Amino acid sequence: MSLSMLLPPKGLADFLADWPAEPCVYERGPTALDSIVTVRSLHEWIDTGCVPAAEVAVMKAGPSNREAFQTGGRTDPVKLRKLYANGHTIRLGNLQRVIPAFASMAKDIQRETGYSNYVHAFLTPAGEQGLLHHWDQQMALIVQIAGAKTWQLWRPVHEAPMREYQESFRVWQPDFIPAWEASGPDLSIDLEAGQTLVLPRGWVHNSHALDQAEDSAHLTYAIRERTPLWLAEQLVARAIEEPEFRRVILPQDLKGPALTDRLGETAQALVKFLGGLDLDEFAGLVREAAVHELEYTT
Numbered sequence: 001m002s003l004s005m006l007l008p009p010k011g012l013a014d015f016l017a018d019w020p021a022e023p024c025v026y027e028r029g030p031t032a033l034d035s036i037v038t039v040r041s042l043h044e045w046i047d048t049g050c051v052p053a054a055e056v057a058v059m060k061a062g063p064s065n066r067e068a069f070q071t072g073g074r075t076d077p078v079k080l081r082k083l084y085a086n087g088h089t090i091r092l093g094n095l096q097r098v099i100p101a102f103a104s105m106a107k108d109i110q111r112e113t114g115y116s117n118y119v120h121a122f123l124t125p126a127g128e129q130g131l132l133h134h135w136d137q138q139m140a141l142i143v144q145i146a147g148a149k150t151w152q153l154w155r156p157v158h159e160a161p162m163r164e165y166q167e168s169f170r171v172w173q174p175d176f177i178p179a180w181e182a183s184g185p186d187l188s189i190d191l192e193a194g195q196t197l198v199l200p201r202g203w204v205h206n207s208h209a210l211d212q213a214e215d216s217a218h219l220t221y222a223i224r225e226r227t228p229l230w231l232a233e234q235l236v237a238r239a240i241e242e243p244e245f246r247r248v249i250l251p252q253d254l255k256g257p258a259l260t261d262r263l264g265e266t267a268q269a270l271v272k273f274l275g276g277l278d279l280d281e282f283a284g285l286v287r288e289a290a291v292h293e294l295e296y297t298t
Contacts, residue, residue, distance in 0.1 A: 002108035005033040006141050006196055006221060016113070019139070019225075020198050023153055025189060028143065028196045036101040039146040039217050042121055045092055046084065049077035055093035058083050059130045064091070084123065089130025092121040109223070114290035116224045124149065124216040129208035133177050134168045135201070137161045139223040142197040147216035149209050152185035156202030162227070180204060191218070201225065226290060234286050239273050 003012055011026035045051050053075045057064035065088075069080040084090050096106035096119055109117050124130050126147070135156065142151070157176070158166040185206070191197050199205065209216040239245045245266075253262050 001112055002105040003112055005031040005036075005105065006143055007198075011196065011198070015198060021200050023151075023187060023189070023200065023203060024198050025191065026196050026198070028194055030194075033143070036099075036105075037121070037145065037219065039215075042092070042123055042145070042217055045121075046080050046090060046123070047077050049075040049080065051075060051092045051095075051098060055095075055097070056080070057091040057093065058088040059091070060086075060088045061129045062132060064131075084125060087125050087128040089122060089124040089128065091130070092123075093118075095119050095121060109221070111291050113223065114226060114287070116294045118222050118224075120220045120222070122216075122218050122220065124209045126209055126212050126215050129210055131207070133180060133204055133206040135161065135204045136199075136222065137163050137167050138201050139225055140199040140201075141221040141223065142191060142199055143219040143221065144191045144193050144195050144197075145217040145219060146193050147209065147214040148190055148192045148212050149207050149216040149218060150211060151189045151191055151197060151199075152206040152208075153187040153189070153199075154180050154183075154204035155186050157204065158202060160227075161202050162229075180206075231286065234289060235274060235277070235282075236270070238277070238282070238285075239270065242273060244269055245273075 001012070003015070006028065007015055008026050008029055011024075011028075014020060014024075053066075053070050053073060056069060056075055057066055058069055058080070059065065069076055069083055071079065080090060096102040096117075102119055106117050106119065109115070122130060133154075158171065161167055189197060249262055253259060
């Protein structure tokens with residue numbers, strides 16, 4: 001199991017059985033992951049410029065800058081190295097798209113969980129910080145490769161955020177950070193090399209290496225959780241096979257009382273359609289989508 005490269009046996013059992021709602025740290029111990037990625041290989045990706053520019057970001061105590069490291073639209077390793085030397089965090093994104101071993105891991109994790117996933121690498125110089133406070137809309141496994149990083153954590157502002165619902169940048173308020181800093185974190189973790197932090201979606205995090213004497217390198221495995229809304233999307237999508245759902249709605253029916261009538265008719269038709277589905281047969285199709293579908297909006 002590829003997840004066993006990221007978590008010890010107990011952590012893996014907890015992860016799959018309970019899907020933790022609280023952050024927790026596990027001692028990962030040596031695994032096959034150590035032969036896939038090292039600090040040296042991460043720095044080779046910086047120095048060769050092999051990671052596509054669209055998958056690279058640099059940040060220093062603020063939002064990412066996607067142009068400072070480019071020349072002619074491509075990753076410029078000289079610029080990238082200079083930014084790192086000046087205290088910028090380097091994010092090498094979606095390594096499962098460019099590194100075969102990570103691609104295999106991503107596929108295995110999707111087969112194990114039914115969830116698509118991706119992996120980013122973050123390199124932060126000692127005494128520096130990349131991104132500031134924010135929350136994510138999916139479960140994350142933070143795998144510390146080298147050095148240490150402090151993770152200040154606050155309980156979710158919104159329950160179970162999603163990409164199209166209560167994502168942090170969509171609902172951001174300028175008083176968030178001052179309020180969090182005034183109250184102090186609910187939890188603070190110094191994540192060390194060989195450890196994995198399980199970070200549930202929605203938890204506010206402010207990670208930094210400000211108090212560290214060594215550079216930090218970690219991987220973030222983002223696990224895109226399936227939800228009942230995803231199942232509903234799968235169910236409704238099948239309706240396209242029925243002609244009545246493909247008929248034109250006239251322009252004059254997209255306003256006033258006629259629109260209300262069309263909505264009612266469609267709702268009734270959808271209920272009838274869903275009631276006629278063979279759910280045992282459909283479950284096989286949904287499982288196939290779960291282990292192969294890479295992107296979705298929610």
